[in-house]
Amino acid sequence: MSATYITSAEMLSPLGIGLDHNFQQIKAGVSGLKEQKSAAARTPIFCAAIAEEQVAEYDHLIQPTVPLTKLEKMVLVTAKRLLAQHNFDPRDPKNIFIFCTTKGNIDLLFESDTLIPKGRILFSDSAQVMARQLGFTNLPIVVSNACISGVEGILLGRQLIQAGLCQQAMVIAADLVTDFTISGFYSLKAYAKGLCRPFDKDRTGVNLGECCAGVILSGKPASSKDLKIIAGTSSNDANHMTAPSREARGLSQAIQHCLSQTEEDQLPDFISAHGTGTRYNDAMESLAFQQSGLGEIPFFSLKGIFGHTLGAAGLLETVVSAEALKQNTILPSIGFENAGEDVKYQPATQLVWSPMKSFLKTASGFGGGNACLMVEKSPS
Amino acid sequence: MEKQQLVNEIKNKIIEQLNLVDVDPASVSATDPLFGEGMGLDSIDGLEIVVILERDYNITITEIESLTPHFESLNTLAEFVAAQTAVAA
Amino acid sequence: MASYCIIQPSTIRHNGQLLFEARVGEEQSFFLEAYRYFDINYPKFHKMDRFCQLGFLSALPIVPEKRLAAPSKTGVLLASKSGSIHTDQHYYEKVFAADNIFYSPAQFTYTLPSAILGELCIKHNIQGENYFLLHGMQNLDLLKDYAKQLFHSQQLDACLIGWMDYYTTDHFQSCYLWVEREDLINLDTIIININKICFDYGKATVS
Structure with missing residues (x-):
């Protein structure tokens, strides 16, 4: 594709x-x-x-x-x-x-x-x-x-x-x-x-x-700096109407499917997570990142700045993260202080500059739906 | 209120709140598990039971997790309601 | 094999054949009667709002229990105009107009038009692509085109496609279609037929 x-x-x-x-x-x-x-x-x-x-x-x-x-x-x-x-x-x-x-x-x-x-x-x-x-x-x-x-x-x-x-x-x-x-x-x-x-x-x-x-x-870039969407998919937990899958099945499946659509199963430089702040969502997400081989990848949630903007959240966070990618910046996850037992990895806590190529955006919601997409810089 | 009476009262309220059309109240015993097998409820039904506790028994619930042991069966739920309303009175 | 189900007030039709008809004068209990007709034990049905009950019943006759397609390659694409409007109004009247501070979490869940996706995925173990669209095009063409693209890009091997609206007890309609990869060559013809039955296809104006 x-x-x-x-x-x-x-x-x-x-x-x-x-x-x-x-x-x-x-x-x-x-x-x-x-x-x-x-x-x-x-x-x-x-x-x-x-x-x-x-x-x-x-x-x-x-x-x-x-x-x-x-x-x-x-x-x-x-x-x-x-x-x-x-x-x-x-x-x-x-x-x-x-x-x-x-x-x-x-x-x-x-x-x-x-x-x-x-x-x-x-x-x-x-x-x-x-x-x-x-x-x-x-x-x-x-x-x-x-x-x-x-x-x-x-x-x-x-x-x-x-x-x-x-x-x-x-x-x-x-x-x-x-x-x-x-x-x-x-x-x-x-x-x-x-x-x-x-x-x-x-x-x-x-x-x-x-x-x-x-x-x-x-389908065509307007400038050589335009970012491109290289992969994306949605899935359903088929498990519960409001609670995410404890095994993080649906999100793991969506992420793995998304990564498999990239050339040579490319790993993203950061993950723009859903990170709502509820117990079950955040635990489920960190488990999905681990199960998908992304345990070492920096991630953050933007909900500590904008709150949970429901249907707008995924697009808002894609837009902000795309700008972060252009500026080679990983944003801090506002509201995070201490890691607990149920969240395996610590999100980014400081603004970090480093040369980057791509990021993964994930989202999960009521009804068991999960979706993710991967955004990449055009080769310069 | 007698415990058996309270069990029946809570049972009827749950059946009504959750619209358990095909459940015959007589077939549900006070010791049947509420979740999974038994009455077959799930976590969102648990939150509907919280609505019953707050609205009909004036019990304020702050920590959902602390309810787990009381949500085992109609018996444990009735004991919880009896204890909470006794404190309030 | 492609298979479709159309529900209108008082009737359920499967591949053009009348499957169930409510007794005259009992439209109010149509959904409960139809549920009993299928003779299944699914207590959650009674907790659903009417919109989800409509979708649930529409999928029952057509989604095969045993399928070749993997759950992760099975999807559901739905579209509607009404969305959850009926349940939104009901929730608003029961909660806000009645000054009732004890909101029902289950009722709130059904104010999401996409709740039906969750119900269908749970019932039929569908784990792939899932979309809920709302638009004013009175036909299944967009869903058909999107499904074809998802089959073409290898995201799907089987898919439930459906249109559904629920406004009032006597104003609702659904048409659901089950499609597998082998049905793709005939899909355009099938959709034209269903559009004719459900939407007076060709008469609809696009402004």
């Missing part, structure tokens, strides 16, 4: 707008997690939420012709930045729009006084409005597979390009922090007491976050 290139990448988060800006903030050690109250939690909790005022500023950048939700504004402003970087014509019938989300405009359920038609709670209707605003002529596709949606959106785009069904794909992922999702993680006893601490021995669960991240994928 030939390579698919990431010809542009963008994001917005509580740290601000733009990949460059976000990456500087990450290097400076800034976190988007703040303590706040939620009607769905009995005590204050930590979330990484994007302020309403920040989103309101986007209107003049987007210039929408119809009323838009917060999520849709986040997506459109990210899309506008992607389009500004790169010669991509949404009106070209060979180009498609893929949107990845776990819960989309779920906040509309709570709104009684809004100009937005209730139908936009349907992901396909919302995606269609966004696609029209951007000028796409093709009907958009939404990927919603819980916490692996973002990685799967990239894999879907890659396969559709490889199959010749499209030439380029704009893939954007976004999710919100809402009382709806907080209530779910709370009821599953999976919400962290305090800040989340991925891979730490004292981790107690997740902090939720909201963000939007996007890429443009193409």
Whole structure:
């Protein structure tokens, strides 16, 4: 299978707008997690939420012709930045729009006084409005597979390009922090007491976050510096609806399958892990890395900065990790202090510069899904 | 409340909360394992039982792991509820 | 051998033959009656939301128990327009509108439209590629094209493909198709037929 290139990448988060800006903030050690109250939690909790005022500023950048939700504004402003970087014509019938989300405009359920038609709670209707605003002529596709949606959106785009069904794909992922999702993680006893601490021995669960991240994928590079996706696959534990496989079966299978697609079973220089901060996820992941012969490879979770952004997480973390690869940087896993017995390896704790070639991105989610992809520099 | 009465009460609440349509309450004994074999529950069902404990018996659960020994059977669960509600009273 | 199942309010059809029809006036209990018709012991069925029950029943007649394809080379690709909207509203009404702070973790799980992937993978031991897509194209063409590509790139040897929507007790539909590698040569024809039955194919407008 030939390579698919990431010809542009963008994001917005509580740290601000733009990949460059976000990456500087990450290097400076800034976190988007703040303590706040939620009607769905009995005590204050930590979330990484994007302020309403920040989103309101986007209107003049987007210039929408119809009323838009917060999520849709986040997506459109990210899309506008992607389009500004790169010669991509949404009106070209060979180009498609893929949107990845776990819960989309779920906040509309709570709104009684809004100009937005209730139908936009349907992901396909919302995606269609966004696609029209951007000028796409093709009907958009939404990927919603819980916490692996973002990685799967990239894999879907890659396969559709490889199959010749499209030439380029704009893939954007976004999710919100809402009382709806907080209530779910709370009821599953999976919400962290305090800040989340991925891979730490004292981790107690997740902090939720909201963000939007996007890429443009193409069968041809736009510049010699473009990174390429060289492998990727998804799998299912076929084991339990909410708990990951104790034997890490599904993730190990996905990683091994992914590595086997590379030339000479190439090993990545670092792993951008899922690392949610729940007991079972993080233990399962470290076991999967060990079983796949990646025990010595540095890894980190970005959840200590952005929280768990659900369906957006995989794409957000791919975009940030791609920038890290370009800058030959391994990022520290914020929130980690001490290794416990159930997590075999220590994640990266400091910013490290070293010449690198590739990284592996992994994700696992409710419903037993796992997905991973491998990103590599083009030979210079 | 008599222990047998509490066992039956909890049993009926579990059957209702978990929508165990094909389970005949009379066929479940107080000593049957709740998880795996027996009533055949899994960990998400365990969390639904936590909802029953918190909502109907006003027991606050902070550490899920500490519940494991009490979740063996209806008997152990009833003993836990009896002990917790006695403390609260 | 390719095999398909179509469920509409009150009927289940397998490869074009009527398999099950609910008794008149009992649409409400269609899902429970259909479950009993299949005569299986799967208590988890009763815990699922309607959307998952619809998917579960649609796969039952067509996924073979004994298969040549390895579980890791068996996949499931589903698409929908409704997604979990019915369960989202139910969860919202039971929890937030009712000011009930005791959320049900099981009910929350079913507000993920992709929960059905987990249920199908557990029931049929499917461990390969799994996708849940939502779009407004009223046909199975995208799923067919994607499945072909995954077969072609050696990611799959067998695959469950399906469309499903659940809005209300009398507004739901599914069409599921089981495909193995040997069926690929006929797949276009099979899909055209199913599109005709389920989606008035050809009349759907793409705007």
